[in-house]
Amino acid sequence: MAVNAKKIAMYALxxxxxxxxxxxxxxxxxxxxxxxxxISDAAKAIGDFMTWVVDGGKx
Numbered sequence: 001m002a003v004n005a006k007k008i009a010m011y012a013l014x015x016x017x018x019x020x021x022x023x024x025x026x027x028x029x030x031x032x033x034x035x036x037x038x039i040s041d042a043a044k045a046i047g048d049f050m051t052w053v054v055d056g057g058k059x
Contacts, residue, residue, distance in 0.1 A: 021028045052058075 017028075020031070
């Protein structure tokens, strides 16, 4: 039963993504850009944290 719910949720997500891309490509591109900016910011924050750890946790 849980597998069927997971499949249904995945199909619903795919249909929603395709709907957004087809009906408003500019908005879909904006969403992708926001996602990549978020990933980039997260990677930078992890890099800054690791640099801080390697430096001995000094301010």
